[in-house]
Amino acid sequence: xxxxxxxxEWKKTRLxxxxxxxxxxxxxxxxMLKMGRSFRMxxxxxxxxxxxxxxxxxxxxxxxxxxxxxxxxxxxQYFPEVIQKRIKLSLHLPLPERKVILLMYGYGxxxxxxxxxxxxxxxxxFSTINFPYEFTSSTLKTIAPxxxxxxxxxxxxxxxxxxxxxxxxxxxxxxxxxxxxxxxxSDVPSAYQPVLYILLVTLIAVFPFGFLSVQRFKEGTQD
Amino acid sequence: MKPIRxxxxxxxxxxxxxxxxxxxxxxxxxxGSNAFTYYSSVEEAFCSIxxxxxxxxxxxxxxxxxxxxxxxEFDSILPFFYYRQLLSDGRLPDSINxxxxxxxxxxxxxxxxxxxxxxxxxxxxxxxxxxxxxSGRVRLEMPGDVFRLKNKIxxxxxxxxxxxxxxxxxxxxxxxxxxxQFPARAAYGNPSTRKPYDEGYFIIDNDGQIFxxxxxxxxxxxxxxxxPATINPVYISTQEPDDRSYYAFVFDDENxxxxxxxxxxxxxxxxxxxxxxxxxxxMIMANPMYWNVNVLSSRGKECYALNAxxxxxxxxxxxxxxxxxxFALANILxxxxxxxxxNTDYIKPSVRFATWWVLLTNLIxxxxxxxxGKRKNKPMQLFEIVWIGISxxxxxxxxxxxxx
Numbered sequence: 001x002x003x004x005x006x007x008x009e010w011k012k013t014r015l016x017x018x019x020x021x022x023x024x025x026x027x028x029x030x031x032m033l034k035m036g037r038s039f040r041m042x043x044x045x046x047x048x049x050x051x052x053x054x055x056x057x058x059x060x061x062x063x064x065x066x067x068x069x070x071x072x073x074x075x076x077q078y079f080p081e082v083i084q085k086r087i088k089l090s091l092h093l094p095l096p097e098r099k100v101i102l103l104m105y106g107y108g109x110x111x112x113x114x115x116x117x118x119x120x121x122x123x124x125x126f127s128t129i130n131f132p133y134e135f136t137s138s139t140l141k142t143i144a145p146x147x148x149x150x151x152x153x154x155x156x157x158x159x160x161x162x163x164x165x166x167x168x169x170x171x172x173x174x175x176x177x178x179x180x181x182x183x184x185x186s187d188v189p190s191a192y193q194p195v196l197y198i199l200l201v202t203l204i205a206v207f208p209f210g211f212l213s214v215q216r217f218k219e220g221t222q223d
Numbered sequence: 224m225k226p227i228r229x230x231x232x233x234x235x236x237x238x239x240x241x242x243x244x245x246x247x248x249x250x251x252x253x254x255g256s257n258a259f260t261y262y263s264s265v266e267e268a269f270c271s272i273x274x275x276x277x278x279x280x281x282x283x284x285x286x287x288x289x290x291x292x293x294x295x296e297f298d299s300i301l302p303f304f305y306y307r308q309l310l311s312d313g314r315l316p317d318s319i320n321x322x323x324x325x326x327x328x329x330x331x332x333x334x335x336x337x338x339x340x341x342x343x344x345x346x347x348x349x350x351x352x353x354x355x356x357x358s359g360r361v362r363l364e365m366p367g368d369v370f371r372l373k374n375k376i377x378x379x380x381x382x383x384x385x386x387x388x389x390x391x392x393x394x395x396x397x398x399x400x401x402x403x404q405f406p407a408r409a410a411y412g413n414p415s416t417r418k419p420y421d422e423g424y425f426i427i428d429n430d431g432q433i434f435x436x437x438x439x440x441x442x443x444x445x446x447x448x449x450x451p452a453t454i455n456p457v458y459i460s461t462q463e464p465d466d467r468s469y470y471a472f473v474f475d476d477e478n479x480x481x482x483x484x485x486x487x488x489x490x491x492x493x494x495x496x497x498x499x500x501x502x503x504x505x506m507i508m509a510n511p512m513y514w515n516v517n518v519l520s521s522r523g524k525e526c527y528a529l530n531a532x533x534x535x536x537x538x539x540x541x542x543x544x545x546x547x548x549x550f551a552l553a554n555i556l557x558x559x560x561x562x563x564x565x566n567t568d569y570i571k572p573s574v575r576f577a578t579w580w581v582l583l584t585n586l587i588x589x590x591x592x593x594x595x596g597k598r599k600n601k602p603m604q605l606f607e608i609v610w611i612g613i614s615x616x617x618x619x620x621x622x623x624x625x626x627x
Contacts, residue, residue: 043381043382044381044382044384045365045367045381045382046365048350048369048381049365049414051348052347052350052414053352053414053415055345130384131384132350132369132384134349134350134371135348135350138346141346171624175231175235175238178238179234182241182562185562185563185570186570188568189348190346191346191568191569191570192570193346193569195562195570195571198572202234205234206234208227208230209227211224211227212224212227212228212231
């Protein structure tokens with residue numbers, strides 16, 4: 001049953017999944033090519049100087065990819081469930097509803113984390129080859145909020161889509177936008193270093209929000 | 224499902240505690256007075272340029288006597304600030320109050336220094352560029368490597384991302400033969416080629432001692448500055464003055480500021496009462512006779528005129544304004560949560576609490592919430608009541624929106 005459910009999720013989202021993965025890889029490749037050109041044009045010493053002393057962040061093009069990927073995948077996965085209330089079918093399967101939702105969450109987050117991980121590994125390898133570990137450490141601290149914002153975006157898309165009442169959907173959406181905005185307050189590299197743990201706590205706090213929407217859906221709450 | 228709903232309400236309240244005051248500031252903020260103030264070496268008094276609200280124009284005046292000046296007159300009473308204008312007009316005096324002034328002296332002893340708490344409170348990558356200090360060239364050139372310094376010094380070649388072992392060992396020997404205590408706490412320098420000369424880095428070691436590191440003819444120059452052990456330095460701002468009379472401004476953990484001179488690293492205390500290195504700004508406008516020290520904070524500025532030779536305060540002027548009372552911030556919005564600040568590049572939460580009167584507002588909101596609940600025949604909700612009592616308007620709104 002679980003396998004069938006996961007297969008259903010795959011059937012629903014495969015085009016988007018492959019598309020997001022492709023865009024993620026192309027984007028990373030583009031950044032590497034662009035940087036390779038800079039290496040040849042201005043030399044590594046100048047590039048290091050720009051990064052260290054002028055606080056330029058070389059991987060800025062990745063900034064909105066995690067939330068865009070989460071938005072696309074979340075919509076692909078949950079929007080079809082909202083149309084004609086198809087989620088009813090899933091919730092009537094001979095499985096506990098919590099398990100059904102956890103499987104859907106698990107699938108989406110697994111795909112998303114897989115794509116993020118692929119991108120991060122590529123980035124880390126590239127950074128470790130070309131830059132000292134101090135730079136790589138600063139890079140990780142800079143991009144961590146962007147990827148956490150991606151996961152939160154996915155969780156809010158699920159929460160908004162599964163919510164049965166339109167007014168509440170709007171409020172959930174606004175809350176999601178405000179929380180995600182919190183992760184993009186500064187362009188200074190490593191600016192979030194002192195509050196990374198607060199962002200992580202926020203992410204953990206947001207994780208079960210979708211269950212409330214499902215509960216309200218099951219209880220038949222309507223406009 | 225109740226814990227999830229409570230979490231949503233708490234999170235939404237926190238978000239509102241951040242966004243509502245921000246929107247309120249967008250609507251209500253206005254700029255305060257930003258008068259330019261400079262100590263006149265001619266009149267021996269503070270003089271100012273300010274905007275006159277009644278006359279709706281800039282006025283120039285002596286703060287002590289309140290005498291007004293025309294623009295040309297004002298140039299004459301602040302000869303060090305406007306010396307280029309006076310020189311252009313052929314009005315630069317030979318002496319001021321009996322002291323002979325030369326253009327060379329004015330050029331070399333006149334400087335501006337600005338410190339912003341953001342200079343110190345900013346994330347940085349601990350990789351440093353050490354220039355050749357004695358290259359014989361007019362322009363500084365990139366050295367072709369950078370160094371890292373924590374438990375040892377290591378030079379890295381950016382082209383290969385590999386360690387230059389020979390140079391690292393050469394410089395490490397200089398550290399080993401000195402009394403430098405690893406790990407290094409911090410290193411401060413100015414890694415720019417757009418400066419007249421290079422004095423390398425000032426490094427705070429694990430004992431709080433300041434060491435001077437530079438590269439001379441490819442060799443390591445490392446010297447203990449014998450900084451007083453009673454002072455705990457936390458930030459160093461290196462400078463390259465034209466007359467090479469000093470190396471840096473040093474800030475300690477008690478908000479004192481010192482000038483490290485090039486006279487065998489002698490320390491001079493710069494009086495800066497009221498200065499806070501993490502929340503304020505400092506501006507020094509120096510000339511051959513007086514140093515104008517402005518200590519700036521959210522409440523305005525305090526100006527001190529120091530004797531340029533002794534650094535003793537000869538006059539002071541306080542332009543601080545009382546903290547503005549804002550009815551909404553004091554009585555309606557219980558807290559003001561901020562994540563960004565003009566004093567730091569880091570994202571950090573900071574909270575400003577309202578007055579105790581806000582509890583009255585919270586109580587009224589609790590009553591409104593109970594009234595709404597009763598009208599809709601809803602049972603008493605203890606969590607919501609307690610939460611609105613604590614968080615006021617920030618809890619009231621989500622409790623109404625995210626109701627059961």
